[in-house]
Amino acid sequence: MARAGLTAERLTRAGAELADEVGFDEVTVSALARRFDVKVASLYSHLKGSHDLKVRIALFALGELADLAAAALAGRAGRDALTAFADVYRDYATEHPGRYAATQFRLDPETAMASAGVRHAQMNRALLRAYDLAEPDQTHAVRLLGSVFHGYVSLELNGGFSHSAPGSQESWERILDILDALLRQWPAASSHPGNE
Template sequence: MPRLGLNPDHLALAGAELADESGFEAVTISRVARRVGVQPASLYSHVDGSADLRDRVAMLVLGEMADAATSAIAGRSGRDALGAFADSYRDYAHRHPGRYEASHRRTSPSPRTVDEGRRHSTLSAALLRGYAVPEPEHVHAIRLLGSTIHGFVTLEFTGGFAHSAPAAEVSWDRIVDALDHLLRTWPTSSTDV
């Protein structure tokens, strides 16, 4: 019988909190069970094992990140929207390092996975409309934005910028300026496949 108050969403949140405290690899059935005060076997009434639990944490995180980005860009356009968009992801990563790590997990295919991924793509596409990047080029521009933002944050987390000047914040602002310039002058190609 499922324990009162426990449900998959509650366990995903407990897993996300544990990830922020101890890293995403700490999110296991036994650790989350300890955190919520039950025996590990009790969790199997709500999740299908550690992989399912981690997928649920990743979906929670993707939703939180999309919500933050949506709020950040509301009512903005151009460079202002781009800066708010990029900052929302970077700020989230700094506030929630374990959760952010979960966002990079390759999850099991499901309608919810597709929906959460689509929210991020839709947000990126909305941002791009402020730059008049042609719609056939959106996939390329979205990949550039994601690679740049997440690549920078990953290198920052691993200490890649810790041993040189200027501070990472200065480079971050320059990178957002460079992205803004590139999006305003986006090249198109007639040889797209």
């Protein structure tokens, strides 16, 4: 019998909190059961297992992050939108490192297409409209932004910039300036050996 008060939603939220405390990789049904002081078996009426829990946390985190990004982008365009979008990701990763890690969890294609990850892609493309990029350059730009944001945030979270000057905030702002300039002056496609 399911323990009163436990629901899949409550367990997912608790799993997200646990991920922020101990790291997403350490989240298991057993760890969650200890958190609620219940037997592992009592959670299986709500969760299929640790993989199911991680998928639920990933979907929760993607939704939460998409809502924050949408609110930050409202009424903004160009450099202002780029900064707002980037800052949401960086702030979310800093405040919720386990949840941020969950947003990188590989979902099966059907689940991914039904997730808020689609909203992230749509917002990314919406902010790029101010830069007037046509395909396939828009896709290249989406990949560039994702790589820069995720790479910077990952290095920063792992202490990669803590012992050198200038400070990471100054570098972050400079990188956003450079990205804005690059997007405004996007280079024309060139032919490379092997691409012809």
